Amino acid sequence: MPTLPRTTRIPGPLYAVAGAGDLAYQQLRRLPAVVSRLGDEATRSELREKAVATTAELREKARATTAELRDRAVLTLRNTTPSTLRQRATGRDFDLDRLREATIRNAAAVVAGAQAAQERALAVYGELVARGERVVGSGVVRAADTVNADMSATEAPADTATGASTASDTPSPAEVAERAETAPTPAKKATSRRRTTATSTRPATTRRTRRTNAE
Numbered sequence: 001m002p003t004l005p006r007t008t009r010i011p012g013p014l015y016a017v018a019g020a021g022d023l024a025y026q027q028l029r030r031l032p033a034v035v036s037r038l039g040d041e042a043t044r045s046e047l048r049e050k051a052v053a054t055t056a057e058l059r060e061k062a063r064a065t066t067a068e069l070r071d072r073a074v075l076t077l078r079n080t081t082p083s084t085l086r087q088r089a090t091g092r093d094f095d096l097d098r099l100r101e102a103t104i105r106n107a108a109a110v111v112a113g114a115q116a117a118q119e120r121a122l123a124v125y126g127e128l129v130a131r132g133e134r135v136v137g138s139g140v141v142r143a144a145d146t147v148n149a150d151m152s153a154t155e156a157p158a159d160t161a162t163g164a165s166t167a168s169d170t171p172s173p174a175e176v177a178e179r180a181e182t183a184p185t186p187a188k189k190a191t192s193r194r195r196t197t198a199t200s201t202r203p204a205t206t207r208r209t210r211r212t213n214a215e
Helices: 012-038 041-079 082-090 096-169 173-182 186-214
Strands: none
Touching: 012 096
């Protein structure tokens, strides 16, 4: 009897989507608790006061920093001369070798960061696929078991009926013996025919003998 396989060849991205959906569902289940905490009136008022105080403080710091930078720029421009700029251009600030080394280091750091990001992405993808396989696989196995059970229950009565019909068509040993006893044998039929022929020929011979004696 053919049975449905327990596993199906589902592409990995579909498993990843299923895993992401399950993860989002779990996060949404936690959302009411977070909203209830944030919905507290005391917490919201405290956060509002902190936000106002932080905004005012940052505004004052920005103003002070802007004024300080403006003063430094003015002093730097006043003290800068063409000779100073020329020395800086030919000095260590524009060392090409150092710039080249720094560029190589930065490029290597970028490549390493990209590889690390790729590995992290693959790890997250693998986790999502595994989560999706757990979510989808349980449903597929249950469906396959249900279908196989239905197929077994449907084919069992058909096999029983076929076996019963075969058993009814086959004669038992008692029936075979009874048929053999009731069937007439060919030898008895031939003997009875011979006796009938002999009986019918005897009167004709007797008549011929009587006619000869009379003459």
